[in-house]
Amino acid sequence: MKGINPRMHLVPDLHNVQKVPSRDGYGLGLAELGKTNENVIALCCDLTDSTRTSWFSDKFPDRYFQVGVAEQNMMGIGAGLATLGKIPFVSSYAVFSPGRNWDQVRVSVCYSNLNVKIQGAHAGISVGPDGATHQALEDVASLRCLPNMVVLVPADAVQGEKATIAAGNRIGPVYVRFGREKVPVLTTKETPFEIGKADIYKEGEDVAIVAMGIMVHEALMAAEELEKEGIDAMVINCHTVKPIDVKTLADAARKTGAIVTAEEHQVYGGLGGAVAEALSTTHPVPMRYVAVMDRFGESGKPDDLFKKFGLTRHDIIKAAKEAIAAKKKR
Amino acid sequence: MTFKQTSSVAKLNLIANKIRQDIIKELAEAGSGHSAGPLGMSDIFTALYFHVMNHDPKNPEFAGRDRFILSNGHICPVWYATLANAGYFPVEELMTLRKIDSRLQGHPHYKCAPGVENTAGPLGQGISMACGIALGGKMDNKPFRVYCGLGDGEINEGQPWEAFMFAAKFKLDNLIAIIDRNRIQIDGNTEDIMPLDPLADKMKAFNWNVIEIDGNDMKAVLAAFEVAKKNKGKPTCIIANTVPGKDVSFMEHKYEWHGKPPSKDEAVKALSELTAIEAGLRKMNCEKCGKAAESCQC
Numbered sequence: 001m002k003g004i005n006p007r008m009h010l011v012p013d014l015h016n017v018q019k020v021p022s023r024d025g026y027g028l029g030l031a032e033l034g035k036t037n038e039n040v041i042a043l044c045c046d047l048t049d050s051t052r053t054s055w056f057s058d059k060f061p062d063r064y065f066q067v068g069v070a071e072q073n074m075m076g077i078g079a080g081l082a083t084l085g086k087i088p089f090v091s092s093y094a095v096f097s098p099g100r101n102w103d104q105v106r107v108s109v110c111y112s113n114l115n116v117k118i119q120g121a122h123a124g125i126s127v128g129p130d131g132a133t134h135q136a137l138e139d140v141a142s143l144r145c146l147p148n149m150v151v152l153v154p155a156d157a158v159q160g161e162k163a164t165i166a167a168g169n170r171i172g173p174v175y176v177r178f179g180r181e182k183v184p185v186l187t188t189k190e191t192p193f194e195i196g197k198a199d200i201y202k203e204g205e206d207v208a209i210v211a212m213g214i215m216v217h218e219a220l221m222a223a224e225e226l227e228k229e230g231i232d233a234m235v236i237n238c239h240t241v242k243p244i245d246v247k248t249l250a251d252a253a254r255k256t257g258a259i260v261t262a263e264e265h266q267v268y269g270g271l272g273g274a275v276a277e278a279l280s281t282t283h284p285v286p287m288r289y290v291a292v293m294d295r296f297g298e299s300g301k302p303d304d305l306f307k308k309f310g311l312t313r314h315d316i317i318k319a320a321k322e323a324i325a326a327k328k329k330r
Numbered sequence: 331m332t333f334k335q336t337s338s339v340a341k342l343n344l345i346a347n348k349i350r351q352d353i354i355k356e357l358a359e360a361g362s363g364h365s366a367g368p369l370g371m372s373d374i375f376t377a378l379y380f381h382v383m384n385h386d387p388k389n390p391e392f393a394g395r396d397r398f399i400l401s402n403g404h405i406c407p408v409w410y411a412t413l414a415n416a417g418y419f420p421v422e423e424l425m426t427l428r429k430i431d432s433r434l435q436g437h438p439h440y441k442c443a444p445g446v447e448n449t450a451g452p453l454g455q456g457i458s459m460a461c462g463i464a465l466g467g468k469m470d471n472k473p474f475r476v477y478c479g480l481g482d483g484e485i486n487e488g489q490p491w492e493a494f495m496f497a498a499k500f501k502l503d504n505l506i507a508i509i510d511r512n513r514i515q516i517d518g519n520t521e522d523i524m525p526l527d528p529l530a531d532k533m534k535a536f537n538w539n540v541i542e543i544d545g546n547d548m549k550a551v552l553a554a555f556e557v558a559k560k561n562k563g564k565p566t567c568i569i570a571n572t573v574p575g576k577d578v579s580f581m582e583h584k585y586e587w588h589g590k591p592p593s594k595d596e597a598v599k600a601l602s603e604l605t606a607i608e609a610g611l612r613k614m615n616c617e618k619c620g621k622a623a624e625s626c627q628c
Binding site for chain 2: 062063065067068070072073075076077078079080081082083084086088103104107108111112113114
């Protein structure tokens with residue numbers, strides 16, 4: 001595929017990739033932070049292994065607290081610890097935290113601007129068989145509207161580790177979204193990661209695909225297919241949904257004249273909404289959204305769900321062609 | 331000790347009366363806000379800031395201070411009036427309560443004014459924060475204590491019960507929660523809205539050390555805190571039975587006064603009652619030195 005940005009140091013072959021759950025990056029990043037900063041503390045609500053909090057708690061048992069199934073309390077405990085200069089990482093599944101403690105995130109953490117780090121694990125429909133109750137598709141929307149909050153959606157496990165460490169090194173509330181399933185690892189240790197900086201993984205001139213999380217790899221696969229049809233697509237990893245990188249997005253809109261967003265999240269209020277907000281006041285161009293279209297998920301294998309809910313490379317390709325057609329009509 | 335504390339019950343009663351007068355004045359000026367809870371809790375707040383806690387209005391953020399966390403944020407008029415009278419900020423500033431550009435927000439905001447240690451409004455959150463601070467103090471072997479005020483209506487929420495379990499699990503004996511048992515909430519009496527009795531038994535069942543007192547009896551309040559400070563191995567809950575609207579006859583025990591301020595006319599009437607009580611308190615002598623309450627140095 002032409003146009004892959006060499007400065008991004010992606011894996012050499014995007015078809016031949018390791019598959020690792022992004023949550024593993026959380027465990028690695030948290031354990032690394034634990035080594036270097038004794039103020040880092042982990043809290044979890046009875047999901048210590050599956051959130052990978054155990055990778056920290058096994059090494060630093062004195063700095064780990066089991067809160068039980070009590071997400072509202074966990075968020076407040078985190079806020080209290082943060083007033084003392086601690087750096088609490090609070091973990092659970094995204095449907096529970098921030099799903100059922102949003103008010104505590106809003107009041108105790110964001111309004112107080114306290115240094116609490118929130119891990120939303122098992123986000124998206126890729127959690128699969130557990131069904132709609134456990135498929136967080138609203139977390140990004142519900143958090144990016146809160147003042148002081150930073151929202152990160154790493155593309156894979158390697159980036160998940162970097163995002164976790166970056167969250168720990170930043171002062172203020174940060175949310176980091178992770179998934180359960182094994183997904184392609186496309187970034188490497190050398191791939192840059194900076195909060196607030198959207199990264200152009202592939203250059204292109206006809207359309208820009210702006211993706212987050214596991215949709216970044218899918219976007220690159222779509223770009224490869226589009227190339228065969230003579231369409232030159234740019235691919236941007238927008239891992240920071242808030243604060244969003246307005247300049248990079250506006251430049252991409254200016255250059256390509258057509259935008260597609262791709263996310264494993266509800267269409268309203270997620271990445272697509274954030275990109276539309278950024279572009280509407282800078283460089284509005286035709287846009288199409290690849291997202292969950294205002295409906296709840298259901299049980300099934302992740303791959304089957306992605307097909308059923310329109311979150312595959314084929315859906316991105318279709319959206320890209322529509323956006324380009326809309327551009328040409330103008 | 332970093333702040334001149336008062337050990338005279340007669341003098342503390344006088345201070346509590348002054349705080350009540352300031353509550354009436356700030357609420358009447360604001361034109362909105364909560365009356366009954368703040369008046370009922372004036373004695374507890376006076377005890378905390380003028381006798382019990384290790385704190386310093388001149389250095390509000392020194393690391394070793396005892397923390398007070400207000401979980402039922404709507405009673406902040408008593409917190410602000412107490413902080414002002416203790417010297418955290420000018421008493422005149424109370425007249426800016428709830429107004430544009432004021433530091434004194436309608437519900438407390440973390441560090442909005444010196445001495446304000448947490449954000450509260452949506453109920454049930456402060457007690458979790460207090461647990462977090464107490465836990466952090468334990469982790470670092472810090473000797474400070476954490477005091478947390480809650481309302482009885484507040485514990486209709488589920489979150490405080492999550493926090494109560496947590497505090498018992500981690501043996502947070504540096505945490506002292508004070509539940510304002512004034513038996514009213516916005517819509518009516520607590521036992522009609524959502525019964526809480528037997529509250530002491532509930533707290534005991536949650537593995538807390540429980541002390542139940544008349545929260546408007548200064549001597550009993552001071553004694554309760556002395557016992558609470560000595561308690562080891564469990565968090566302590568002081569169930570403070572208070573009179574909502576205390577010392578303003580037309581407000582006492584009336585749930586209708588939970589969430590509204592006095593009008594200007596009602597404020598005049600309330601202040602005349604409070605100043606009459608003040609005159610009586612001024613005639614009282616300190617039970618320790620025998621001098622008039624206002625001039626004693628105990």
